[in-house]
Amino acid sequence: xxxxxxxxxxxxxxxxxxxxxxxxxxxxxxxxxxxxxxxxxxxxxxxxxxxxxxxxxxxxxxxxxxxxxxxxxxxxxxxxxxxxxxxxxxxxxxxxxxxxxxxxxxxxxxxxxxxxxxxxxxxxxxxxxxxxxxxxxxxxxxxxxxxxxxxxxxxxxxxxxxxxxxxxxxxxxxxxxxxxxxxxxxxxxxxxxxxxxxxxxxxxxxxxxxxxxxxxxxxxxxxxxxxxxxxxxxxxxxxxxxxxxxxxxxxxxxxxxxxxxxxxxxxxxxxxxxxxxxxxxxxxxxxxxxxxxxxxxxxxxxxxxxxxxxxxxxxxxxxxxxxxxxxxxxxxxxxxxxxxxxxxxxxxxxxxxxxxxxxxxx
Amino acid sequence: xxxxxxxxxxxxxxxxxxxxxxxxxxxxxxxxxxxxxxxxxxxxxxxxxxxxxxxxxxxxxxxxxxxxxxxxxxxxxxxxxxxxxxxxxxxxxxxxxxxxxxxxxxxxxxxxxxxxxxxxxxxxxxxxxxxxxxxxxxxxxxxxxxxxxxxxxxxxxxxxxxxxxxxxxxxxxxxxxxxxxxxxxxxxxxxxxxxxxxxxxxxxxxxxxxxxxxxxxxxxxxxxxxxxxxxxxxxxxxxxxxxxxxxxxx
Numbered sequence: 001x002x003x004x005x006x007x008x009x010x011x012x013x014x015x016x017x018x019x020x021x022x023x024x025x026x027x028x029x030x031x032x033x034x035x036x037x038x039x040x041x042x043x044x045x046x047x048x049x050x051x052x053x054x055x056x057x058x059x060x061x062x063x064x065x066x067x068x069x070x071x072x073x074x075x076x077x078x079x080x081x082x083x084x085x086x087x088x089x090x091x092x093x094x095x096x097x098x099x100x101x102x103x104x105x106x107x108x109x110x111x112x113x114x115x116x117x118x119x120x121x122x123x124x125x126x127x128x129x130x131x132x133x134x135x136x137x138x139x140x141x142x143x144x145x146x147x148x149x150x151x152x153x154x155x156x157x158x159x160x161x162x163x164x165x166x167x168x169x170x171x172x173x174x175x176x177x178x179x180x181x182x183x184x185x186x187x188x189x190x191x192x193x194x195x196x197x198x199x200x201x202x203x204x205x206x207x208x209x210x211x212x213x214x215x216x217x218x219x220x221x222x223x224x225x226x227x228x229x230x231x232x233x234x235x236x237x238x239x240x241x242x243x244x245x246x247x248x249x250x251x252x253x254x255x256x257x258x259x260x261x262x263x264x265x266x267x268x269x270x271x272x273x274x275x276x277x278x279x280x281x282x283x284x285x286x287x288x289x290x291x292x293x294x295x296x297x298x299x300x301x302x303x304x305x306x307x308x309x310x311x312x313x314x315x316x317x318x319x320x321x322x323x324x325x326x327x328x329x330x331x332x333x334x335x336x337x338x339x340x341x342x343x344x345x346x347x348x349x350x351x352x353x354x355x356x357x358x359x360x361x362x
Numbered sequence: 363x364x365x366x367x368x369x370x371x372x373x374x375x376x377x378x379x380x381x382x383x384x385x386x387x388x389x390x391x392x393x394x395x396x397x398x399x400x401x402x403x404x405x406x407x408x409x410x411x412x413x414x415x416x417x418x419x420x421x422x423x424x425x426x427x428x429x430x431x432x433x434x435x436x437x438x439x440x441x442x443x444x445x446x447x448x449x450x451x452x453x454x455x456x457x458x459x460x461x462x463x464x465x466x467x468x469x470x471x472x473x474x475x476x477x478x479x480x481x482x483x484x485x486x487x488x489x490x491x492x493x494x495x496x497x498x499x500x501x502x503x504x505x506x507x508x509x510x511x512x513x514x515x516x517x518x519x520x521x522x523x524x525x526x527x528x529x530x531x532x533x534x535x536x537x538x539x540x541x542x543x544x545x546x547x548x549x550x551x552x553x554x555x556x557x558x559x560x561x562x563x564x565x566x567x568x569x570x571x572x573x574x575x576x577x578x579x580x581x582x583x584x585x586x587x588x589x590x591x592x593x594x595x596x597x598x599x600x601x602x603x604x605x606x607x608x609x610x611x612x
Binding site: 173174177178181182183185186189235236238274275276277302304305 | 370377380417442443444460461462463508521
């Protein structure tokens with residue numbers, strides 16, 4: 001539907017302008033063709049109003065032919081055709097109306113005057129139509145920019161929500177209580193190790209909170225967070241957890257969204273290693289492939305293990321965030337074959353500006 | 363009281379051993395690091411009480427309890443955090459402890475277990491109530507994805523997609539898979555409610571069929587049919603079973 005119909009005030013203004021245009025036309029007729037002003041007004045006002053109604057239909061063409069995306073030849077051709085049709089309709093009605101008016105007012109002399117007005121009417125009609133089309137294009141542009149604004153606001157909200165969710169999942173109660181249980185156990189047998197575990201837990205909480213607030217961080221910071229997390233889990237899982245890193249040097253200074261690697265490692269442990277009697281290796285790889293940063297997390301898993309609660313939540317969380325941030329320029333792929341689970345994340349490789357102040361992480 | 367500790371984390375076991383050392387009358391007779399070991403050690407050691415972790419590799423604490431069946435000693439579950447399980451424990455009045463376990467709570471849980479053992483009112487829980495408990499600990503909407511069967515000292519894990527059909531006989535169910543059949547003590551209606559109803563259909567009072575295995579139906583007599591399976595086996599189909607089959611297929 002035409003946007004004006006939903007806004008009565010604007011619709012009134014629209015027709016007000018057309019009536020003003022009609023009054024102007026009546027004035028021109030009275031002066032240049034010496035027609036009686038009463039006839040001129042009765043002739044011109046309804047006709048410009050009619051032209052206003054006809055012009056409303058151009059909105060649909062404006063929408064179908066966006067000025068920036070349509071070839072100029074097609075644009076001009078279509079509009080020329082549309083103008084000829086609209087003007088022809090309008091002119092025939094206007095001339096009939098002029099004749100009928102002249103008869104009604106018993107001014108037979110004016111019947112011929114109406115015919116002679118045709119060229120002037122075509123000129124005036126063309127100008128009116130042109131202004132209406134330009135007006136509609138402006139309206140369309142305004143509409144589009146407002147829509148884009150709404151969309152970008154929505155994206156921001158989604159990004160923030162996803163961040164919050166991922167933050168919440170960091171401090172997963174299961175992880176927290178199990179870690180505290182390890183501390184309680186260590187205090188009796190190895191006080192130094194218990195203290196180390198407390199410090200690791202504190203560092204992990206602090207880092208995930210402070211990094212989670214940023215929009216982008218240095219990849220080396222994300223690696224540190226991941227190592228801290230692995231340090232905590234190593235206490236719990238002991239020899240069952242065997243991490244292996246293969247990090248290309250040049251990736252350390254790349255900029256990444258926070259909490260993009262650690263949740264994948266968490267996933268690898270809780271849904272992979274934890275279900276295996278003798279555990280296994282968690283491989284964490286990072287390298288640059290042309291303009292992309294490739295992150296790989298791979299772990300063995302037990303295909304017969306019952307689906308554990310929350311499986312896939314971590315990966316979906318990361319996916320939602322990189323989707324919002326990079327759209328189709330990033331991807332996350334999951335491959336589970338031969339009892340190995342592999343997540344491959346690709347995203348644009350952008351260097352972290354060196355001048356930027358480092359985020360405090362300790 | 364002779365106690366078996368079951369937990370996959372060394373530290374978690376060490377903590378319980380340490381705490382139990384301070385409780386008079388409590389004797390730790392063994393430790394198991396996974397469900398298979400737990401099942402084996404219960405047989406070998408016949409403890410009075412098992413402190414049973416829930417989340418473990420291969421077999422969960424619930425599955426261990428199910429496998430122990432009537433031989434199960436008194437059980438106290440130990441978990442870090444499991445909102446569904448906790449709700450189920452409340453409903454079924456099962457004793458549980460939260461990690462890290464607080465010593466006074468451990469002591470009172472042991473006292474309760476001891477009192478029940480003395481009264482002879484202790485577990486073993488019946489197979490039925492164990493099944494009900496396990497069903498209640500599953501998140502809403504989640505279906506059974508594997509069946510555990512104990513044969514002698516072996517534990518068999520059968521993924522449900524490998525099942526052809528299940529036949530009821532007295533108090534037992536026969537699970538047919540890969541041309542073999544395995545016996546388990548369970549009721550048909552109990553199993554039926556846990557399986558995915560779009561995959562398993564009760565074609566007869568005594569038969570539950572994996573719909574993927576159905577090859578064709580033959581009219582046998584008025585109001586009764588025969589289901590011919592892809593393996594060639596013939597199963598009777600009752601009138602009600604035929605209606606359920608038709609509803610599922612159409």
